[in-house]
Amino acid sequence: MDVNDKVAIVTGAARGIGKAISVQLAKEGAQVIATDLNEDDLGDTHDELIGIGNKSLILKLDVTNQDSVDSAVKKIIDEFSSIDVLVNNAGTIGARGWEERDVPDESDWDAIYAVNLKGMVKITEAVIPTMKSNRRGKIINMSSITGRLGTVTSPPYGVSKAGVINLTQAWALELAEFSINVNAICPGILWTPMWQRIANRWSLDEEKWKGYTPREIFDATIKDRIPLQREQTPEDIAYAVAFLASDYAHNITGQAINVNGGSHMN
């Protein structure tokens, strides 16, 4: 996958999928700017990027805060002169205390919308002018299997991820004339802190899962829902991102690619 010397921003890069994407893009030769809510949390990602050796940067970037977005993008352009790839990975499944609520409340809807949709719009709109003037760019948005089919676990989360697919198509149409490709990825089920929160909640709440540990719930869910019978890993998602960020994908735009072991085939 050739992303040699491309300048790539990854949001939500402190852990889980975002960290794996940052590391994979760097391994493929990109100059990676790994960003997250707190710079301090990016230490592990930073260590791995330094080990790989390309020019890289870690940066605080809260996608819900316009000033944070603008100052991060300015700093990146000042230091790297260009932006070739934007990976919109930051996401949340609910507001603080989401696990304790039977039904998501307004704070959950607001938090999910602020990060998963409006946050994605803020950072993307800040990056588009540079990509337009370069007449090239790759934007990759993190959706989910829940963007394909509604979820009772967190309806606002599923709605936001369906919105990500729609937004991806709109941007793909709008930016095609500038040779900017915009695609989404729909990951399946991964044992990251996000899914650990879900399994933890089910272990406390649901009759069906009484006596199971969160990890046992996760394993049973994989067995039940994934035809390939294995969990997806952050690296699986990172490989798909690296492909979409590369020139091999120059004729792919407006698509939502499933990386889900066959759980959803549409």
Ligand SMILES: NC(=O)c1ccc[n+]([C@@H]2O[C@H](COP(=O)([O-])OP(=O)(O)OC[C@H]3O[C@@H](n4cnc5c(N)ncnc54)[C@H](O)[C@@H]3O)[C@@H](O)[C@H]2O)c1
């Ligand atoms: N884990 C799964 O099974 C799964 C499945 C489908 C889709 N996804 C999606 O993949 C992406 C990454 O998920 P993950 O499992 O690694 O989640 P995670 O919760 O482990 O990591 C999310 C990261 O986003 C960051 N973040 C949250 N709010 C932010 C903000 N306002 N600004 C910047 N960063 C912010 C967090 O600090 C964290 O580092 C998310 O968009 C998620 O919705 C995950």
